[in-house]
Amino acid sequence: MLKELFAKEQQYLNTFFEAIDYSSLQHLLDLLANCEGLIFFSGVGKSGLVAEKISQTMASTGTRAFFLAPGNALHGDIGIISDKDIFVMLSKSGESDELLNIIPFLRNKGVKTACLVCSHNSRMTKACDYNVVLPPVKELCPFDLAPTTSTVIQMIIGDVLAVSLMRMKNFSLDEFAKNHPAGRIGRRITLKVSDLMLKGSDIPLCGPSDLIVDVLVELSNKRCGCVLVIDEQHELLGIFTDGDLRRALQNLGALALNTRMGQLMVRMPRFIRPNDLASQAMQMMESDQKHPITVLPVLDEDNKVVGIIKMHDLVQSGI
Numbered sequence: 012m013l014k015e016l017f018a019k020e021q022q023y024l025n026t027f028f029e030a031i032d033y034s035s036l037q038h039l040l041d042l043l044a045n046c047e048g049l050i051f052f053s054g055v056g057k058s059g060l061v062a063e064k065i066s067q068t069m070a071s072t073g074t075r076a077f078f079l080a081p082g083n084a085l086h087g088d089i090g091i092i093s094d095k096d097i098f099v100m101l102s103k104s105g106e107s108d109e110l111l112n113i114i115p116f117l118r119n120k121g122v123k124t125a126c127l128v129c130s131h132n133s134r135m136t137k138a139c140d141y142n143v144v145l146p147p148v149k150e151l152c153p154f155d156l157a158p159t160t161s162t163v164i165q166m167i168i169g170d171v172l173a174v175s176l177m178r179m180k181n182f183s184l185d186e187f188a189k190n191h192p193a194g195r196i197g198r199r200i201t202l203k204v205s206d207l208m209l210k211g212s213d214i215p216l217c218g219p220s221d222l223i224v225d226v227l228v229e230l231s232n233k234r235c236g237c238v239l240v241i242d243e244q245h246e247l248l249g250i251f252t253d254g255d256l257r258r259a260l261q262n263l264g265a266l267a268l269n270t271r272m273g274q275l276m277v278r279m280p281r282f283i284r285p286n287d288l289a290s291q292a293m294q295m296m297e298s299d300q301k302h303p304i305t306v307l308p309v310l311d312e313d314n315k316v317v318g319i320i321k322m323h324d325l326v327q328s329g330i
Contacts, residue, residue, distance in 0.1 A: 105133025
């Protein structure tokens with residue numbers, strides 16, 4: 012049954028994609044992009060929930076949009092709307108009385124009205140200044156009644172409009188971060204390497220002339236799974252990991268302990284900057300699934316070691 016329903020939903024959505032009226036959608040997009048005031052979305056029932064979601068997506072991505080319930084609008088909230096605003100209504104039938112009752116009052120205030128409906132001949136289509144008539148599609152509901160496919164299509168339209176406005180406004184990642192200070196999204200786009208890296212005496216360090224036997228204490232005590240090999244100017248020369256130690260012991264036996272770090276270190280390891288996003292550090296560590304790494308040296312602009320960041324700390328941060 013599940014496979015059958017997914018196939019039907021795909022078929023219904025394909026019908027929609029094949030019949031999209033791009034000209035009317037472009038007209039609506041231009042209208043929204045040139046709005047000097049606020050964009051209000053409204054709907055009844057399931058369409059109302061979609062309208063609220065669209066308004067929240069736009070608001071979080073740089074477009075001043077709000078959801079206004081039709082009942083509240085008719086009981087005072089319409090007072091917030093001005094003649095510079097746009098009022099967008101979502102309704103499959105275009106015959107929702109709750110929305111139709113608002114239109115005369117919006118017209119009296121000089122507010123531009125637009126609707127997304129599925130009927131060319133609906134009262135809402137005729138009453139609004141602008142309209143987008145979506146291709147009529149069957150609902151996934153066996154009775155073709157419960158809003159299912161139609162609300163998915165409304166959501167798709169809303170998401171495309173929101174992202175189009177983002178691109179038209181050149182909405183930046185920094186602006187996105189300001190609008191999402193909390194949660195995983197906020198952490199992923201605000202948390203920097205410098206916020207999580209180990210610094211100062213917590214960094215496991217050694218010189219290229221140090222013997223492995225003399226570095227074992229540093230390797231063990233700092234619990235990073237590696238030591239960073241640096242020169243006298245604190246510039247990174249290489250890295251030596253627990254894995255490198257095991258391989259050295261397997262290949263050289265006890266002789267490995269009296270080998271200098273410069274001979275066994277891995278030269279030119281990957282590194283990251285302190286002002287890079289912590290999420291970038293995680294992506295870098297996971298970029299090669301065949302050879303994953305769990306630590307990254309952190310270098311400043313002069314390529315001097317200023318820290319080390321561990322996968323464990325990235326995971327613990329919740330990004």
